[in-house]
Amino acid sequence: MNSAWVTAHSPVLTKSLAIFIRSAAVTLAVAWSAYGAESLPRQIDGWIAAKAGAQAIAPQADDAEFLRRAWLDFAGDIPGAGQVRAFLADGSADKRARLIGELIDAPRFAERLADALNVMLMERRGDDAEWRAYLVESCRARKPWNVMAREILSPDYLDAKQRGAGFFTTKRLNKVGQQTVDYPGLTRDAARMFLGVDLQCAQCHNHLTVKGYKQADFNGLFVAFQNATLQKAVDAHATPWVSEGAVSARYDFVSVLTGVKGQTGPRVPFGEELAIPDLKGDDQWEVKPDKKTKQPGTPKFRPLREIAVRVATKDNPWFVRNIANRVWWLLMGRGLVEPLDLHHAANPPSHPELLDLLASELVAHDFDLRWLIRELALTQTYQRSSRLPAGVKPAPEELFAVAKERPLSAEQLARAFLHATGEWDRVSANPKASVSDDAKRYALGDLEAAFRAAFANAPKEPELTVNPTLCSALFLRNGEHVLWALKPRAGNLVERLAALPDAAQVADELYLSILTRLPADDERAEIAALLEKNAADRPRAIGRCAWALLSSAEFFSNH
Amino acid sequence: MSRRHFLGASAGALALGGLLSRAAAEEMRKREKQVLFVWLDGGISQLESWDPKPNTTFGGPFRSIPTSVPGVHFSELMPRLAKQMHRLCVVRSLSTKDNAHSSGVERIQRGDPKTRGVPYPYFGSAVAKLMGAGASQLPPYVWIKPGSGGFKPEEAGFLGPKYGALAFGDGQPPENLLRHPSLTAEEDDERNELRARLNARFAAHRAPAFTEANSYVFDTARELMKRAEIFDTTKLPAADVERYGRHDLGQHLLIARRMLEAGVRFVKVTSYGWDTHGDNFNGHASLVPKFDQAFSAILEDLAATGQLDHTLVIAMSEFGRTPRVNGHAGRDHFPEAWSLAMAGCGVRKGVVVGETNEQGTWVKSDGYDIGSLFHTWFAALGIDSVGDEYENNGQPLPIAHEEMNPIKEALA
Numbered sequence: 001m002n003s004a005w006v007t008a009h010s011p012v013l014t015k016s017l018a019i020f021i022r023s024a025a026v027t028l029a030v031a032w033s034a035y036g037a038e039s040l041p042r043q044i045d046g047w048i049a050a051k052a053g054a055q056a057i058a059p060q061a062d063d064a065e066f067l068r069r070a071w072l073d074f075a076g077d078i079p080g081a082g083q084v085r086a087f088l089a090d091g092s093a094d095k096r097a098r099l100i101g102e103l104i105d106a107p108r109f110a111e112r113l114a115d116a117l118n119v120m121l122m123e124r125r126g127d128d129a130e131w132r133a134y135l136v137e138s139c140r141a142r143k144p145w146n147v148m149a150r151e152i153l154s155p156d157y158l159d160a161k162q163r164g165a166g167f168f169t170t171k172r173l174n175k176v177g178q179q180t181v182d183y184p185g186l187t188r189d190a191a192r193m194f195l196g197v198d199l200q201c202a203q204c205h206n207h208l209t210v211k212g213y214k215q216a217d218f219n220g221l222f223v224a225f226q227n228a229t230l231q232k233a234v235d236a237h238a239t240p241w242v243s244e245g246a247v248s249a250r251y252d253f254v255s256v257l258t259g260v261k262g263q264t265g266p267r268v269p270f271g272e273e274l275a276i277p278d279l280k281g282d283d284q285w286e287v288k289p290d291k292k293t294k295q296p297g298t299p300k301f302r303p304l305r306e307i308a309v310r311v312a313t314k315d316n317p318w319f320v321r322n323i324a325n326r327v328w329w330l331l332m333g334r335g336l337v338e339p340l341d342l343h344h345a346a347n348p349p350s351h352p353e354l355l356d357l358l359a360s361e362l363v364a365h366d367f368d369l370r371w372l373i374r375e376l377a378l379t380q381t382y383q384r385s386s387r388l389p390a391g392v393k394p395a396p397e398e399l400f401a402v403a404k405e406r407p408l409s410a411e412q413l414a415r416a417f418l419h420a421t422g423e424w425d426r427v428s429a430n431p432k433a434s435v436s437d438d439a440k441r442y443a444l445g446d447l448e449a450a451f452r453a454a455f456a457n458a459p460k461e462p463e464l465t466v467n468p469t470l471c472s473a474l475f476l477r478n479g480e481h482v483l484w485a486l487k488p489r490a491g492n493l494v495e496r497l498a499a500l501p502d503a504a505q506v507a508d509e510l511y512l513s514i515l516t517r518l519p520a521d522d523e524r525a526e527i528a529a530l531l532e533k534n535a536a537d538r539p540r541a542i543g544r545c546a547w548a549l550l551s552s553a554e555f556f557s558n559h
Numbered sequence: 560m561s562r563r564h565f566l567g568a569s570a571g572a573l574a575l576g577g578l579l580s581r582a583a584a585e586e587m588r589k590r591e592k593q594v595l596f597v598w599l600d601g602g603i604s605q606l607e608s609w610d611p612k613p614n615t616t617f618g619g620p621f622r623s624i625p626t627s628v629p630g631v632h633f634s635e636l637m638p639r640l641a642k643q644m645h646r647l648c649v650v651r652s653l654s655t656k657d658n659a660h661s662s663g664v665e666r667i668q669r670g671d672p673k674t675r676g677v678p679y680p681y682f683g684s685a686v687a688k689l690m691g692a693g694a695s696q697l698p699p700y701v702w703i704k705p706g707s708g709g710f711k712p713e714e715a716g717f718l719g720p721k722y723g724a725l726a727f728g729d730g731q732p733p734e735n736l737l738r739h740p741s742l743t744a745e746e747d748d749e750r751n752e753l754r755a756r757l758n759a760r761f762a763a764h765r766a767p768a769f770t771e772a773n774s775y776v777f778d779t780a781r782e783l784m785k786r787a788e789i790f791d792t793t794k795l796p797a798a799d800v801e802r803y804g805r806h807d808l809g810q811h812l813l814i815a816r817r818m819l820e821a822g823v824r825f826v827k828v829t830s831y832g833w834d835t836h837g838d839n840f841n842g843h844a845s846l847v848p849k850f851d852q853a854f855s856a857i858l859e860d861l862a863a864t865g866q867l868d869h870t871l872v873i874a875m876s877e878f879g880r881t882p883r884v885n886g887h888a889g890r891d892h893f894p895e896a897w898s899l900a901m902a903g904c905g906v907r908k909g910v911v912v913g914e915t916n917e918q919g920t921w922v923k924s925d926g927y928d929i930g931s932l933f934h935t936w937f938a939a940l941g942i943d944s945v946g947d948e949y950e951n952n953g954q955p956l957p958i959a960h961e962e963m964n965p966i967k968e969a970l971a
Contacts, residue, residue: 018722200676201676203676204676267657321900325605387764387765388764388765390764394766402766405765405769457720458712458713458720461712467720467721467772468775468776469710469721470776470779473776473780474733474734474736474783475734477734477735477738477747477777477780477784478735478739479734479739483741485740526753526756540746544746544753546752547754548750548753548757551777552757552761553758553762553769553770553774
């Protein structure tokens with residue numbers, strides 16, 4: 001379907017016509033894809049336009065807005081002033097597609113995707129070098145998501161390339177103080193992250209409001225996780241790891257509401273229960289546990305390994321829809337299913353056919369997340385402006401008629417801040433911070449940690465949005481890190497701009513370097529007036545202007 | 560005036576901003592209800608404080624002394640508080656469930672609601688949510704404590720980090736509170752005004768939520784920075800410093816008084832080290848007099864200014880201590896029968912609620928769990944503890960244990 005046609009005509013569409021067009025879109029999409037005529041991005045835009053109907057849709061973002069969005073999403077950073085000028089001056093028709101290609105094919109993309117996956121999967125529980133290396137390397141190698149998910153749920157801990165994946169589990173099984181190990185929490189998170197279902201309420205009884213979430217669904221998964229034990233890093237194991245015990249009987253549970261008893265063996269939620277092999281005593285073990293050496297042994301039947309294989313497969317529609325929805329969320333700021341971890345029959349996607357399309361295409365492309373991200377980036381839906389034309393009422397978010405503003409993560413902020421202030425090179429080249437040497441005041445790790453402390457969500461809070469806090473406002477206003485970067489120093493932003501004779505030039509460079517756009521005339525005049533008023537101390541005045549831009553909602557927003 | 564009515568009125572006043580005179584705003588602020596919550600972490604012994612049992616098997620070495628209310632006696636370790644009894648409401652019939660610190664502290668401060676699979680807010684976060692910051696615009700929940708400070712989002716539970724505690728570690732203000740020495744006030748204002756103009760332009764034609772959230776925290780930061788003198792512990796009046804006592808609890812309660820005066824909605828003050836499994840009697844002989852001095856000083860001060868009439872004051876622990884003395888001359892954790900003290904807003908004066916048996920081993924009257932106390936405190940603050948509910952992802956949740964009730968005898 002020609003999406004431009006829908007956009008042009010949608011204001012006059014009747015409901016039945018819209019339905020006709022939607023069903024026509026299915027037929028045509030099938031027909032066209034058979035001939036390779038209708039690209040996936042155009043099909044996506046078709047579904048979005050069909051549902052938006054008469055709703056006014058925001059125009060495409062201008063070049064500057066698009067450039068900043070693409071950099072933040074695919075490089076986790078902002079472009080330099082020179083790069084902004086070059087992109088704005090480029091008159092070629094395919095420059096957006098080329099930019100997307102360049103950013104996504106650059107090595108930095110794997111790190112950015114790893115950052116996003118880390119925040120999603122660990123919810124700020126902490127960092128680990130092997131975990132990060134695993135994510136970055138997997139993203140770089142375009143490892144299919146089903147393989148990654150399988151490795152994250154049940155890695156081969158003796159394989160140096162895989163063991164980092166175990167941090168998802170080992171961190172959650174780590175006992176803190178007098179608290180008991182939170183096996184139900186781990187079970188819950190595995191289902192949330194990989195299947196898009198929050199089964200927490202179904203631990204003790206069938207879910208009260210979600211019909212399909214049964215107590216057996218939680219407990220089938222719980223059986224496998226509860227059977228896992230955290231082991232220390234000793235001998236052949238370079239990292240903490242997880243052993244599995246022998247399971248010989250099904251697990252009993254009782255509903256706290258009805259008293260009805262149930263039983264289950266290991267089972268993927270909504271799937272088939274696994275038969276527990278009829279093995280007794282020594283027969284249960286592939287490698288017997290050794291009390292003397294405290295080796296936990298390896299059972300022949302490993303529920304967690306079996307579950308991991310059955311969770312992460314193209315044959316599990318929950319698994320496929322979950323990741324399609326989460327990647328959509330990553331680029332659009334809102335899932336087709338919301339909340340992201342509440343997929344069920346009574347909570348359908350805003351665009352059911354679209355989610356099905358993304359899911360089947362992702363399977364057809366062997367769970368290649370980079371491929372899906374590129375396709376989404378090429379849609380008009382992704383490239384819309386976040387500004388509504390004057391006089392137009394905001395549409396419900398689920399229509400995707402306007403680009404949604406998304407807060408920058410602490411990682412994006414730290415990098416963007418250092419590049420904007422012209423301190424990236426100095427800080428990233430500095431191996432160790434030195435309080436006495438102004439030029440070596442901070443190393444990259446210190447700044448990243450300070451930004452995380454000020455801007456990241458609290459541990460265990462899903463970081464679906466980042467709420468500004470008093471802590472972050474005080475950090476910006478009075479924090480040493482921020483003010484340090486705004487003092488004139490060889491080659492940094494303030495020093496460079498202080499040398500420019502013309503106030504309009506200063507304004508242009510400030511806006512290009514920090515907000516990835518040129519200032520409007522009144523904004524140029526505003527900066528000029530401030531510089532004139534503070535002519536006696538121009539570098540400090542420029543520092544304050546830069547601070548205002550860096551602290552603004554615009555800088556903090558991927559808009 | 561009902562709480563809703565009052566909240567509505569003050570929210571309206573805030574929205575009008577400049578239309579309300581400073582004096583009127585100050586007047587309104589002075590009528591707002593506040594809370595002082597003193598937490599004696601580890602468990603103060605009821606027998607060495609509010610519920611002495613001299614000359615009994617487990618009574619210990621200390622005598623009891625009469626108080627300002629005839630017939631009511633305290634431990635001799637609390638001579639100053641004995642003179643405040645006519646302002647206090649002492650509950651001697653607490654009977655709670657958890658005897659472990661790790662879970663007990665949380666359970667008590669969250670009001671031990673029925674398990675719903677979500678973490679409930681601590682009392683301070685609950686009040687911050689239900690009553691808001693009020694006219695002062697200062698952070699609604701401040702926590703003064705020894706050790707580390709900073710932003711403590713976890714106490715807010717499912718209410719979200721916005722309602723967490725702003726902690727003053729060792730009484731010191733949070734990091735970055737004071738204007739950076741390299742900036743003058745004029746320079747700071749200039750850059751903030753530029754930021755505000757940028758935000759206004761950016762918000763035009765966009766959904767307002769994003770920019771509003773950004774501006775809100777900057778505005779709160781500005782209010783907090785303006786009042787930085789409240790938090791400057793080097794400028795405490797010398798006479799008060801002596802009167803409250805030169806120890807953590809004394810100084811921290813003095814800072815708490817200044818914060819309450821400035822209009823902070825809820826101030827928690829924590830004192831650590833009450834877990835006297837060994838050498839209980841020397842331990843309490845050292846700790847209780849400090850509490851006696853500081854807590855009586857702040858009660859006197861709040862009463863003298865009339866502030867006590869709208870300030871709910873509570874002093875308690877996560878549990879009491881066993882009557883039985885262990886082999887290390889210590890007392891262990893005892894949730895079965897213990898005491899707390901309250902005063903001020905909405906609370907009856909000069910009464911003792913409930914009683915324990917002769918040896919202090921169980922509660923003779925009705926025992927009260929923490930859920931009843933939450934109902935009582937909410938009632939004292941004018942909050943409908945049954946009708947008002949939280950909302951968490953569309954699920955309505957009661958603000959206090961739905962099978963418990965307020966302690967009527969404790970309410971004025």
